[in-house]
Amino acid sequence: MSRTRLLTAALAVTLLAAGACSRADRGTDSASAPAQDKGPAAELRLGYFPNVTHAAALIGLEKGLFGKELGNTKLTPTKFNAGPEEVAALLGGSLDAGFIGSGPAINAYAKSNGAAVRLISGATSGGAQLVVRSDITKPEDLAGKTVVTPQLGNTQDVSLKKWLGDKGLTEKVQVTNLENAQTLDAFKKGDVQAAWLPEPWSSRLVLEAGATVLVDEKELWPGGKFPTTVLIVRTAYLKDHPQTVQALLRGLVASIDFAGASKTEAQAAVNKQLKELTGKELSGPVTERAWANIELTLDPAAGQFPQLAKDAVTAGVAKEAASVAGFADLSALNTVLKQLGKSEVDPSGLDKK
The missing domain is CATH 3.40.190.10 (Periplasmic binding protein-like II)
Incomplete structure (x- = not known):
């Protein structure tokens, strides 16, 4: 082999090694991997609770608002009683998205070192x-x-x-x-x-x-105002199926709009779901009192999550405050809101590492 060819081969090996080092330096965290839109998903497995604080989810399910937006994507709703159970399902890969409390949402993000889930919308404040x-x-x-x-x-x-x-x-x-x-x-x-x-x-x-x-x-x-219920999604699902996530969010917007337009019908929809899920509907006075204590909102109050992470330490359920930098990805939500002519939601810096 000539000297020129030897030098060319050596240079090629050097460039390949440099590229490999560069990829290694970036790591394999799914959060930093390039987007890979695979089109609409075949299925969306959605978690929620049988609580009035999950009213937006219950309305969307009862009135078929999620299904209408998801089209050919099969919606598989799964009931949970509390956040830690839902976190286990999300991290285990048996759930794609979930309405969940702010505390368990932070825990899911922290447990996966910021890789597994993203906060994509609010749902309820108060309650x-x-x-x-x-x-x-x-x-x-x-x-x-x-x-x-x-x-x-x-x-x-x-x-x-x-x-x-x-x-x-x-x-x-x-x-x-x-x-x-x-x-x-x-x-x-x-x-x-x-x-x-x-x-x-x-x-x-x-x-x-x-x-x-x-x-x-x-x-x-x-x-x-504080985030009682938010919507989170597996990061990989968000990257693989952004159209499906946007469809889910359009359904959520429609659910909250429905509640705002007709409180009586919205309450009836929630009560019907609760009866199916728990075997018992709420009395009129309980429904009215509970409804008065909540606000259905797409805003997750992202700016409060650093304090919520500190509260977990004060509460003794975490040894140190979880880093929530980069937890929020409201781009899909804001795309939907812009398309609908609505005001966008501020991530309050929670979208940046």
């Missing part, structure tokens, strides 16, 4: 309260009492423990976890004295079991 036995009138009265949340590490669990820490009551109160329906029964029997719950369960304890409100979580956040 969580600490309700107590009538003789408990101030925080100090909770000392020696049992307080319930839906599940260890869920959004209300973090909120309660953060609040107890701020009040110096962490070591004085017994916190336990029960499914919401079991909490209602236990409160009626006197086995528990307080519970931090999402709607409609806080309203049910007030109207059906004689509880009173000690803390409305709205009082703890600027402007009374």
Whole structure:
């Protein structure tokens, strides 16, 4: 082989090695991989809860608004009782997207080192309260009492423990976890004295079991707004099927618009779904009270997520505050909103690493 050919071969090897090093430096994180649009998905597996705080999801399912937008993509809805179960399904790959509380959403992002999921929209603000036995009138009265949340590490669990820490009551109160329906029964029997719950369960304890409100979580956040329910999606699914994600978001926009245009019909749709999912519909007074405590919104209040991550540490459910930089990807939502002539949603810097 001539010297010229040797030099050419050596240069080629060097360039290949440099390219390989460059790729290695970038890593294999799916979040940094190039987009690879594979067209509409064959199926969308969607998680949600049978709670009024998931009203937008329930309306979309009951009125067929998601299915209408998804077209030939099969919609497979899956009910969950609390966020940690849904996180396991998302990280395990058996779920593609899910309506979920802010706490578990952060946990899913942190557990995967920022790779597995993205926050793509808000759904509900408000709708969580600490309700107590009538003789408990101030925080100090909770000392020696049992307080319930839906599940260890869920959004209300973090909120309660953060609040107890701020009040110096962490070591004085017994916190336990029960499914919401079991909490209602236990409160009626006197086995528990307080519970931090999402709607409609806080309203049910007030109207059906004689509880009173000690803390409305709205009082703890600027402007009374906090992300009770958001919509997250697997990062790989978002990259592979952006058209399907946009279709899901169009369905969500339609659901929230439907609720705004007809409260009565929206409440009826939610109640019908709840009856199918739990075997029981809500009474008129419970529905009205729960509805008054929530706001259906596409805005996930992204700017509050760094504080929510810190709250998990104060609550003792995380050793250090999770980094939420880059968690939000509202580009699909804002594309849909722009197409519909609506105002875009601000990611508040949460879209940047």
